[in-house]
Amino acid sequence: MNDEDIDPAIDSEPGYISRDNALQHAMTGDIAHLRVLGSHLTTRYAAAARGARIHGGDLSYLRRLLATTPGRASVELLLQLLAEQDAACGPMGLELPLMATMLAQHQTAAVLTQTVFADIPENDRLSELRTCLFHELLLRGVDPEEFPTLNPGSRVHPLAWLPDRRRALETEPDFTSHSADGSAGGVKTGLPTHGRLDPPTPRPTEASPLRNSVTVDEHNLIITAAEGNWGYAEAWVFRPDQPITPDHVPALLPSLPMDCVADLGPAGRYEIAARPVGDIWSLLFATASIGGFYGTGRYGAWGRLQAWRSLAGLCGLPFHASAEEVERLAEHSTWFHFQTDAEFFHNDGNDYAIAALAPDGLRLAVLAATDTD
Structure with missing residues (x-):
């Protein structure tokens, strides 16, 4: 089977089905053509899904690599990639709570307040990251009074219920250790x-x-x-x-x-x-x-x-x-x-x-x- 077999029903370049053409074949009882079309689309779908998994895994590794590489440049690039990926695919799969904990573990509070919490755009696509990171830093002993840009985010977020300062009973929190290749804890x-x-x-x-x-x-x-x-x-x-x-x-x-x-x-x-x-x-x-x-x-x-x-x-x-x-x-x-x-x-x-x-x-x-x- 090749693309020529089903050119009337499918645009070969984007790979989208021509629904009007498929409907015409169905109305004339040409089920055999629809069977070929279905098989072709299934093959393309499987290939696209495999590609998406591979690209998703590579992007996840790159995000982890940037989060665990100390320095302002890596954090700024991570923020840029997260915003681009959110705009392209939505927040699903961006691992924002994980990104927050990795940043808190591997970056200094000074770098994070100068990047993640500075110059927040009006249409903020990374509010979940900033909100989670605020609490991650609190738990690690960062005092918000020392960093004026550090803030807990939206008051309607579920995490807004939490105290905006680390409390006395929050003693010795244990954290998972994260690297670009995995986690342990x-x-x-x-x-x-x-x-x-x-x-x-x-x-x-x-x-x-x-x-x-x-x-x-x-x-x-x-x-x-x-x-x-x-x-x-x-x-x-x-x-x-x-x-x-x-x-x-x-x-x-x-x-x-x-x-x-x-x-x-x-x-x-x-x-x-x-x-x-x-x-x-x-x-x-x-x-x-x-x-x-x-x-x-x-x-x-x-x-x-x-x-x-x-x-x-x-x-x-x-x-x-x-x-x-x-x-x-x-x-x-x-x-x-x-x-x-x-x-x-x-x-x-x-x-x-x-x-x-x-x-x-x-x-x-x-x-x-x-x-x-």
Whole structure:
């Protein structure tokens, strides 16, 4: 088969079908011609798709190469290429959150504020890049007051919910290491040696009368940090009639009706530690930003938002609560980090559970996440 076979129905140069001509063949019952036309177009489509994948991969490598090459010239060229590619194909495939985290890792704040945040055009095609980069730099300790052009972007962007300064509880964020050829990183889910509160074994096997009362909204908010990035996550909320004291939590958790402590028995592995809220935020941030076996994560900016959302859910605040409200309540809650050998956790990847006790002791929330489905 060659182009001459179907010249009346297809323009050989752009490769577009002549629909009027195809319609005429259909109306005269010339199905054989349409079969040849369909086969020819399918071949051209497959070749174009292969070419698009190859070019897309090459462009992705070039963007990564420019983002990781220090200096103003490479950043300016990257911005030019991103704007051109957005104008040609739209924002799909431009990896703007990834570009932001790579720029924050490999370029100085001075260079970025003189390029990315300077001379922003009125019809800004790279607003997502600038918004993400603002939060990436915050998390890396950049003070916006030292760089007047640095700004968080649109007030209607979802990331605008976040504080425009790094907060005290945002301690030691872990980031994936990026290069032009790939990325590497992992979430540190192990318990620390300090603050351990492991109860003695054998433990009592009597089940607690408390029952899970988590709502759909609470559940979805609590697991935000792990959603889409990890194998599986689950959440529970318990509301006792009488206040629970922090010293009762380590012994209480294994007795609650939760999959993450089921089938433990009196001597199964159950390890728990009290942790400051900053450690909990760091664990949630790493879960969201780095991701796990099933996803690359959301990188720094969106990972920051997801960590704060999970923190809000664990504290019992609604989705519309402000970051200031979340911070205030989180700092007054009591936090625990625990691990078990229950079947919920496969214990061949990253697994952990978090418990948050409200200041009044009348709400206990738990998030359990496993990196294996």
